[in-house]
Amino acid sequence: MTSNKAGTMTYNANTLQNLIAHAKEYGYIFQSSEIYDGLAAVYDYGQNGAQLKKNIRDAWWKTMTQLQENIVGIDAAIFMHPTTWKASGHVDNFSDPMIDNKDSQKRYRVDHLIEAHAEILQQQSNKLQAEALIQRMEKLLATDDFAGIKQLIIDNNIKCSVSGTCNWTDVRQFNLMFSTELGSVAEDANLIYLRPETAQGIFVNFLNVQKTGRMKIPFGIAQTGKAFRNEIVARQFIFRMREFEQMEMQYFIRPGSQKEWYAYWKEERMKWHKEVMSFPAERLQFHDHVKLAHYADAAVDVEFNFPFGWKELEGIHSRTDYDLGRHQEFSKKKQQYYDNEINLSYVPYVIETSVGLDRLVLATLSNAYAEEKWTKEDGGEDSRVVLRIPANLAPTKLAVLPLTKKDGLPEIARDIINGCKSSFPCFYEEKDSIGKRYRRMDAIGTPFAVTVDHQTKEDGTVTIRYRDTMTQDRIHMSEVKGKVLEAIAV
Ligand code: GAP
Numbered sequence: 288m289t290s291n292k293a294g295t296m297t298y299n300a301n302t303l304q305n306l307i308a309h310a311k312e313y314g315y316i317f318q319s320s321e322i323y324d325g326l327a328a329v330y331d332y333g334q335n336g337a338q339l340k341k342n343i344r345d346a347w348w349k350t351m352t353q354l355q356e357n358i359v360g361i362d363a364a365i366f367m368h369p370t371t372w373k374a375s376g377h378v379d380n381f382s383d384p385m386i387d388n389k390d391s392q393k394r395y396r397v398d399h400l401i402e403a404h405a406e407i408l409q410q411q412s413n414k415l416q417a418e419a420l421i422q423r424m425e426k427l428l429a430t431d432d433f434a435g436i437k438q439l440i441i442d443n444n445i446k447c448s449v450s451g452t453c454n455w456t457d458v459r460q461f462n463l464m465f466s467t468e469l470g471s472v473a474e475d476a477n478l479i480y481l482r483p484e485t486a487q488g489i490f491v492n493f494l495n496v497q498k499t500g501r502m503k504i505p506f507g508i509a510q511t512g513k514a515f516r517n518e519i520v521a522r523q524f525i526f527r528m529r530e531f532e533q534m535e536m537q538y539f540i541r542p543g544s545q546k547e548w549y550a551y552w553k554e555e556r557m558k559w560h561k562e563v564m565s566f567p568a569e570r571l572q573f574h575d576h577v578k579l580a581h582y583a584d585a586a587v588d589v590e591f592n593f594p595f596g597w598k599e600l601e602g603i604h605s606r607t608d609y610d611l612g613r614h615q616e617f618s619k620k621k622q623q624y625y626d627n628e629i630n631l632s633y634v635p636y637v638i639e640t641s642v643g644l645d646r647l648v649l650a651t652l653s654n655a656y657a658e659e660k661w662t663k664e665d666g667g668e669d670s671r672v673v674l675r676i677p678a679n680l681a682p683t684k685l686a687v688l689p690l691t692k693k694d695g696l697p698e699i700a701r702d703i704i705n706g707c708k709s710s711f712p713c714f715y716e717e718k719d720s721i722g723k724r725y726r727r728m729d730a731i732g733t734p735f736a737v738t739v740d741h742q743t744k745e746d747g748t749v750t751i752r753y754r755d756t757m758t759q760d761r762i763h764m765s766e767v768k769g770k771v772l773e774a775i776a777v
Contacts, residue, residue: 303594306656307524309672313731315339315652316525328518328529335731336648338682338712340532343647344511346563346680346777347534351509351640358507358536359500363488365513369479371487372464374617375610380581381483382460384433385519386440388447389454394519395447397436397458398424404445406596429578433458463516465529481515486639488512489537490610493622493635497539504624504635505548509536511644523595525645532644539635541626542608548638549585549605556603556640557589563777564647565677566654572597582609589642591650600650601642608634651676655732674732675755678774683733684711685771688724690740692717699764700739703749707768711775729754735771737764 310316314333318325332340352360372378384397401424408417420443427435437458446453465481482488489508496508511534518527525531540548553573560566574597576586585605590597611634615622623632655674663669678684687703689696697717704713714733716724721738728736738750743764751767752759762770 303524305658306594306652309656309674309730310336310652313674316648328522328527330525330528330645332648335682339651339676339680340644340648342680342682343564343651344532344534344644347559347642347644348509348511350559350563351507351534351536355507357502357505358509358538359496359502360509361489361492361496362510362512363485363492365482365515366469366479367482367487367491369477370617371491371614372480372483374613375487375490376581376613377464377480377483378462381464382462383519384428384431384436384458385461386437386458387456388450388452389456390450390452391447393447393449394461396519397440398428399522400440400445401436401443404443425577461517461519463518465515465517482513483516484514484641485510485512485533485535486537486641487610489535490614490637493537493539493611497624502539504626505538505540505544507536507538509534511535523593523598525649526593526595526598528645533641534644535639535641537606538638538640539624540638541629542633542636545584545605545607545636545638549603552638552640553587553603556601556642560589560591560600564651564680566591566650570650570654571600574599580604582606591646591653593649594653598646600646601640604639604641606637606639608636610637611635651680671726671729673729673754676732676734678734678771679777681732681734681775682712683714683728683731684735684775685767686714686716686724686728686733686736688715688721688736688738689717690721690738694741695744696739696741699743700737703737703739703764703767707771710768711771725752725757734774735767737767739764 313335315336317331317333319329319331320326348360352358385394386397386400387394401420405417405420408420423439424436427439437455440455441453444453464483466478467481469477469479489510492508496502511532513530514533515530518529538548538552557571560571561568570592572590574588574590576588579586583604584607587603588599589601589603591600611622615634622634624635625632652674655676657673657675659673660668660670685707687700689700700715704715707713725736732754734754736752738752740750743749747763747765748761749764749767750759751762751770
């Protein structure tokens with residue numbers, strides 16, 4: 288093996304701003320409707336982002352359905368009967384406490400406002416004060432003490448970032464669901480919601496799937512799909528969006544077994560983040576919920592250390608029989624399962640795993656992004672920006688680059704691509720110097736680059752370059768496909 292670099296390499300801590308700029312420049316993520324100055328908290332995935340997202344979705348789907356004997360996947364509609372959301376509790380409970388600044392008219396989620404202030408305290412080395420503030424906030428939110436929350440904001444002199452004043456309204460609850468009308472004539476139209484979670488599409492299909500699939504408890508139903516929330520303070524790039532994608536699995540179990548299955552899925556999901564997503568253990572942690580959602584008797588977040596700190600990536604919730612019980616009550620249709628092992632009919636309990644696909648994309652990019660500098664053998668400086676995306680998730684797996692545009696080299700390169708492209712995405716490029724082409728592939732995160740040169744015509748060998756180490760090997764072109772396939776298998 289040879290290396291084209293020598294000396295020290297430094298990894299800069301990535302800032303969110305660098306990552307956002309890189310994601311745009313290399314076709315990963317664009318602001319939605321950018322030519323009209325964008326739409327807040329809505330994003331579009333470009334050619335590389337869409338493929339990365341698909342690879343992550345496929346990896347989740349494989350783990351959660353194909354590799355499980357008793358979990359099946361469905362694809363329910365975004366629009367659901369409006370009573371669904373009454374039954375699920377979202378109409379009455381899916382709201383966040385908000386506060387408005389009377390001078391700027393700007394509205395804030397109180398927890399975000401207080402957390403942002405705690406972050407400033409941290410930066411000013413007032414760590415203890417920051418922790419005390421967060422603890423106090425969590426206590427007050429857990430008891431819905433909104434007067435106490437307002438007082439906490441005033442006592443800490445927390446100001447609106449726009450007006451710079453402390454002139455706050457009372458704290459009020461705002462529902463996060465988007466609504467629209469079904470039907471063409473406004474008077475006859477029914478108010479319906481864009482689903483704020485995909486889970487309800489699973490609950491209302493519980494019996495359809497159980498009966499048609501002859502499923503026996505315990506069993507799971509998984510699905511991926513869009514969800515919509517009118518997030519008031521939407522920030523931190525694709526971390527908090529108004530339109531996003533969830534990947535959820537509801538695991539139906541016997542009442543009384545929820546503690547055991549909750550512990551099981553907590554561990555399984557953490558294992559997936561480490562083994563399939565290749566997130567380092569030190570960037571992952573569990574965080575127990577202080578305030579439980581209206582449907583849960585236990586809940587924990589898998590948190591990831593994003594460039595802006597530890598934040599929720601996935602939620603694991605013990606949802607009891609709340610959802611099926613409520614759908615039974617509102618639809619007047621039994622949502623029961625006859626368990627012939629114990630001769631009992633019951634409404635099953637549910638353990639839910641719910642992960643945000645966009646947050647997984649952000650975590651992957653944050654973990655992969657590195658700005659590197661090193662001293663070359665001749666004493667000069669060199670640098671690159673690289674996305675060290677794991678090979679199984681990288682949008683393009685292999686770049687094939689003819690050294691020149693003539694002498695039959697492009698034809699050999701195309702032959703290599705033709706032999707590989709039905710198995711994984713490849714990229715062909717003949718413009719610019721080979722060094723520049725390598726750098727572009729590093730920036731996109733392509734793990735392998737093969738160069739076809741004049742020696743290839745003589746002995747059929749090519750140079751294969753590895754993105755992460757920048758080392759190169761000379762191998763026969765017939766070995767290329769196998770090498771890539773081996774690297775992308777998880
Ligand atoms: N069915 C349960 C449920 O929806 P949640 O904790 O509200 O639970 C689950 O959401 C996951 O969905 C979160 O862990 C997060 O990854 C993702 N998510 C939630 N709101 C989001 C938003 N506004 N933007 C991006 N992802 C979001």
